[in-house]
Amino acid sequence: MKVGLHILDPRLTGWGFPRWGSAAAAGLDLHACLDAALPLEPQAPPALIPAGVSVRIGDPDWCGLVFPRSGLGHREGLVLGNGTGVIDADYEGPLLISAWNRNPPGGAAIRIEPGERIAQLVFTRVMRPDFEIREGMPAPEGSAAGEGAGRGAGGFGSTGRR
16 A cells, blocks of 8 residues: 655654654554644643655555553643544645543643654554445344344443443
8 A cells, every 4th residue: 555645844754754653553643743842731621743755555455543652641641632543544734633631631731842753553444334325223133123132222331331
Protein backbone atom coordinates (compact mmCIF):
# COMPACT_ATOMS: atom_id res chain seq x y z
CA MET A 1 0.00 0.00 0.00
CA LYS A 2 1.31 3.44 -0.90
CA VAL A 3 0.29 6.45 1.18
CA GLY A 4 1.07 9.97 0.06
CA LEU A 5 2.84 11.91 2.81
CA HIS A 6 3.15 15.68 2.69
CA ILE A 7 5.43 17.19 5.33
CA LEU A 8 3.95 20.57 6.24
CA ASP A 9 6.37 21.45 9.04
CA PRO A 10 10.06 21.26 8.02
CA ARG A 11 11.14 20.66 11.64
CA LEU A 12 9.72 17.12 11.44
CA THR A 13 12.65 15.67 9.53
CA GLY A 14 15.03 16.98 12.20
CA TRP A 15 12.86 15.27 14.82
CA GLY A 16 13.25 11.96 12.99
CA PHE A 17 9.89 11.84 11.25
CA PRO A 18 8.67 9.61 9.73
CA ARG A 19 9.67 6.96 12.23
CA TRP A 20 8.13 3.85 13.73
CA GLY A 21 9.00 3.31 17.40
CA SER A 22 10.32 -0.17 16.62
CA ALA A 23 10.54 -2.61 13.73
CA ALA A 24 7.23 -4.19 14.77
CA ALA A 25 5.40 -1.02 15.88
CA ALA A 26 1.86 -0.67 14.53
CA GLY A 27 1.70 3.11 14.95
CA LEU A 28 3.66 5.88 13.26
CA ASP A 29 4.67 8.43 15.89
CA LEU A 30 3.09 11.87 15.46
CA HIS A 31 4.85 14.94 16.82
CA ALA A 32 3.45 18.10 18.38
CA CYS A 33 4.31 20.81 15.86
CA LEU A 34 4.15 23.68 18.31
CA ASP A 35 6.17 26.88 18.43
CA ALA A 36 6.23 26.93 22.24
CA ALA A 37 5.44 24.53 25.08
CA LEU A 38 1.73 24.04 25.71
CA PRO A 39 0.46 23.34 29.23
CA LEU A 40 -2.73 21.29 29.37
CA GLU A 41 -4.59 21.74 32.64
CA PRO A 42 -6.62 18.83 34.00
CA GLN A 43 -10.12 18.59 32.55
CA ALA A 44 -9.64 21.74 30.43
CA PRO A 45 -11.11 21.61 26.92
CA PRO A 46 -8.96 19.62 24.48
CA ALA A 47 -6.34 21.47 22.44
CA LEU A 48 -5.93 20.91 18.71
CA ILE A 49 -2.24 20.37 18.05
CA PRO A 50 -0.90 20.28 14.49
CA ALA A 51 0.96 17.09 13.55
CA GLY A 52 2.71 18.93 10.72
CA VAL A 53 1.69 16.45 8.03
CA SER A 54 -1.10 15.52 5.71
CA VAL A 55 -1.64 12.08 4.23
CA ARG A 56 -3.41 10.80 1.15
CA ILE A 57 -4.43 7.19 1.67
CA GLY A 58 -6.46 7.11 -1.53
CA ASP A 59 -7.64 3.50 -1.30
CA PRO A 60 -11.18 3.40 0.19
CA ASP A 61 -10.42 -0.05 1.64
CA TRP A 62 -8.03 1.63 4.10
CA CYS A 63 -8.17 4.40 6.70
CA GLY A 64 -5.90 5.87 9.34
CA LEU A 65 -6.64 5.86 13.06
CA VAL A 66 -5.01 8.31 15.45
CA PHE A 67 -4.49 6.94 18.95
CA PRO A 68 -2.78 8.35 22.05
CA ARG A 69 0.63 6.94 22.91
CA SER A 70 0.10 4.27 25.54
CA GLY A 71 2.65 5.42 28.11
CA LEU A 72 1.59 9.07 28.01
CA GLY A 73 -2.04 8.09 28.46
CA HIS A 74 -1.43 5.63 31.27
CA ARG A 75 1.29 7.40 33.26
CA GLU A 76 0.55 11.06 32.62
CA GLY A 77 -3.12 11.21 31.59
CA LEU A 78 -2.58 12.54 28.05
CA VAL A 79 -5.33 11.12 25.84
CA LEU A 80 -7.23 12.21 22.76
CA GLY A 81 -10.18 14.52 23.24
CA ASN A 82 -12.11 12.60 20.60
CA GLY A 83 -11.05 9.13 21.76
CA THR A 84 -9.77 8.02 18.35
CA GLY A 85 -9.26 10.12 15.26
CA VAL A 86 -10.37 8.68 11.93
CA ILE A 87 -8.54 9.67 8.74
CA ASP A 88 -10.70 8.76 5.75
CA ALA A 89 -9.02 7.60 2.55
CA ASP A 90 -10.06 10.79 0.71
CA TYR A 91 -9.07 13.28 3.43
CA GLU A 92 -5.99 15.29 2.44
CA GLY A 93 -5.99 18.11 4.99
CA PRO A 94 -3.50 18.63 7.81
CA LEU A 95 -3.63 16.15 10.67
CA LEU A 96 -4.59 17.68 14.00
CA ILE A 97 -4.28 15.91 17.33
CA SER A 98 -7.03 16.56 19.87
CA ALA A 99 -5.00 16.42 23.10
CA TRP A 100 -6.77 16.26 26.46
CA ASN A 101 -5.54 15.99 30.04
CA ARG A 102 -7.81 13.42 31.71
CA ASN A 103 -6.31 13.97 35.18
CA PRO A 104 -8.82 14.99 37.86
CA PRO A 105 -9.30 18.67 38.76
CA GLY A 106 -6.41 19.77 40.95
CA GLY A 107 -4.20 17.08 39.39
CA ALA A 108 -1.05 17.56 37.40
CA ALA A 109 -0.91 19.73 34.31
CA ILE A 110 0.73 18.14 31.27
CA ARG A 111 3.34 20.17 29.43
CA ILE A 112 3.62 19.35 25.74
CA GLU A 113 6.92 20.39 24.21
CA PRO A 114 7.50 21.25 20.53
CA GLY A 115 8.52 18.08 18.70
CA GLU A 116 7.27 15.74 21.42
CA ARG A 117 5.74 12.48 20.18
CA ILE A 118 2.18 12.65 21.50
CA ALA A 119 0.09 10.35 19.31
CA GLN A 120 0.38 7.57 16.77
CA LEU A 121 -1.16 6.91 13.38
CA VAL A 122 -2.22 3.35 12.59
CA PHE A 123 -3.39 2.25 9.15
CA THR A 124 -6.10 -0.40 8.96
CA ARG A 125 -8.50 -1.97 6.53
CA VAL A 126 -12.10 -0.81 6.27
CA MET A 127 -14.99 -3.20 5.83
CA ARG A 128 -18.22 -1.85 4.38
CA PRO A 129 -21.02 -4.38 4.67
CA ASP A 130 -23.99 -4.50 2.36
CA PHE A 131 -26.94 -3.62 4.57
CA GLU A 132 -30.21 -5.44 4.31
CA ILE A 133 -32.90 -3.04 5.55
CA ARG A 134 -35.54 -4.86 7.58
CA GLU A 135 -38.78 -3.88 9.25
CA GLY A 136 -39.24 -4.58 12.97
CA MET A 137 -36.95 -6.54 15.20
CA PRO A 138 -36.62 -10.26 14.44
CA ALA A 139 -36.97 -12.81 17.23
CA PRO A 140 -33.56 -14.05 18.45
CA GLU A 141 -32.51 -17.46 17.20
CA GLY A 142 -33.78 -20.26 19.38
CA SER A 143 -36.73 -18.29 20.80
CA ALA A 144 -40.31 -18.01 19.74
CA ALA A 145 -41.33 -14.78 18.07
CA GLY A 146 -41.99 -12.06 20.61
CA GLU A 147 -40.40 -13.87 23.59
CA GLY A 148 -37.61 -11.29 23.86
CA ALA A 149 -35.39 -13.72 25.77
CA GLY A 150 -32.46 -13.52 23.34
CA ARG A 151 -29.24 -11.56 23.44
CA GLY A 152 -29.93 -7.83 23.82
CA ALA A 153 -33.37 -8.25 25.39
CA GLY A 154 -32.04 -6.95 28.75
CA GLY A 155 -30.67 -3.75 27.17
CA PHE A 156 -27.28 -2.07 27.28
CA GLY A 157 -24.97 -3.66 29.86
CA SER A 158 -27.37 -6.50 30.62
CA THR A 159 -24.68 -9.20 30.72
CA GLY A 160 -22.99 -7.65 33.76
CA ARG A 161 -19.31 -7.17 34.56
CA ARG A 162 -18.14 -10.75 35.13
